[in-house]
Amino acid sequence: MDYNELYKKQIINCDKILERLMINSLNYKDLKNQYENALGLELDYDTLLMLGLDITLKQNQEVFLNSRNKSxxxxxxxxxxxxxxxxxxxxxxxxxxxxxxxxxxxxxxxxxxxxxxxxxxxxxxxxxxxxxxxxxxxxxxxxxxxxxxxxxxxxxxxxxxxxxxxxxxxxxxxxxxxxxxxxxxxxxxxxxxxxxxxxxxxxxxxxxxxxxxxxxxxxxxxxxxxxxxxxxxxxxxxxxxxxxxxxxxxxxxxxxx
Known part of the structure; x- marks a missing residue:
């Protein structure tokens, strides 16, 4: 496996998702699918947190990037x-x-x-x-x-x-x-x-x-x-x-x- 190309691709793809999260909340299922496509892995909410994403899942199933309002x-x-x-x-x-x-x-x-x-x-x-x-x-x-x-x-x-x-x-x-x-x-x-x-x-x-x-x-x-x-x-x-x-x-x- 070419890890040199894989990590670059993953960073680029994940940065694109973060750009969207920086502006708007995203539906959890949509976000999950975007990260699964970007990383080539099956993911759940706890795994996203474990991998380093600082987010909050709201009752309406919208995901909010915490750094948007964290001082x-x-x-x-x-x-x-x-x-x-x-x-x-x-x-x-x-x-x-x-x-x-x-x-x-x-x-x-x-x-x-x-x-x-x-x-x-x-x-x-x-x-x-x-x-x-x-x-x-x-x-x-x-x-x-x-x-x-x-x-x-x-x-x-x-x-x-x-x-x-x-x-x-x-x-x-x-x-x-x-x-x-x-x-x-x-x-x-x-x-x-x-x-x-x-x-x-x-x-x-x-x-x-x-x-x-x-x-x-x-x-x-x-x-x-x-x-x-x-x-x-x-x-x-x-x-x-x-x-x-x-x-x-x-x-x-x-x-x-």
Whole structure:
């Protein structure tokens, strides 16, 4: 099975469904059918929740996307960073770090190495992680299952979210046969709208905001990303950006010239 193509197709199809849910409630049967077609799986309401969709089923059988009216302060964001041996197409995840954030505070942390028999020299130079450090680490399926429980149906946040989200989505399919359908937010895109800076890479923003942390280690970078998220949210206080849905749409909006 070509997991590289499958995860891309699933993300595209699920994003299209979320675009509809962001505007209107949908009938449960229609939504179920749309996700089953998008994912190639038989689904029920509880499974949609388990896979990361934060929705409410009303008595009239309409499904409502909770982020449409959930205030930013009441939303749970899961800020994620990974280290890997290469690209999504030819590498594997070797470390996941994540923090759950709500109303500016870190509620919980997740951190784990993942077993790999070899680590390229350039990755060791960048991260400090070598194969000896991973020899007793749990394998991908175990760590990904634990991480998915930690993530729940929180909004998945990362710096360049398409990389971290895409990598975890691909490996979840490969090792767990479980798609990833959480909403997602990119702090690069959000920072471009909230912070004046020459460059928007994580290291540049850390320097701009005075964040001191270890570079290129998953939990440390996830915490730095969480700081950037909170900083951006604070700059928007008093604005028309009230809900988590507003925040995601704002991050994706066109830049003013």
């Amino acid at each position: 930013i302060q009441d939303e749970t964001f899961c800020v994620v960073d990974i280290e890997s041996t290469g690209s999504i197409s030819n590498g594997q995840i070797i470390e996941i770090g994540a923090v759950k954030v709500k109303n500016g505070k870190i509620l919980d942390e997740f951190e784990s190495f993942i077993y790999a028999s070899e680590v390229p020299e350039n990755i060791t130079e960048l991260t400090g992680i070598n194969a000896l450090m991973l020899k007793d680490a749990p394998k991908s399926a175990k760590v990904l299952a634990d991480f998915r429980l930690f993530l729940g149906n929180a909004i998945f946040v990362a710096h360049n979210v398409s990389f971290d989200y895409g990598f975890i989505a691909k490996e979840s399919l490969e090792h767990l046969n479980a798609p990833l359908i959480n909403r997602k937010l990119c702090t690069i895109m959000l920072a471009r709208r909230c912070i004046e800076c020459d460059k928007y890479g994580l290291d540049s923003l850390k320097n701009e905001l005075g964040i001191t942390s270890v570079h290129h280690r998953a939990l440390s970078d996830a915490k730095a990303c969480a700081f950037i998220l909170n900083h951006c949210i604070n700059t928007l206080k008093g604005s028309l950006i009230k809900t988590s849905n507003d925040l995601i749409l704002y991050s994706r909006s066109k830049m003013k010239k």
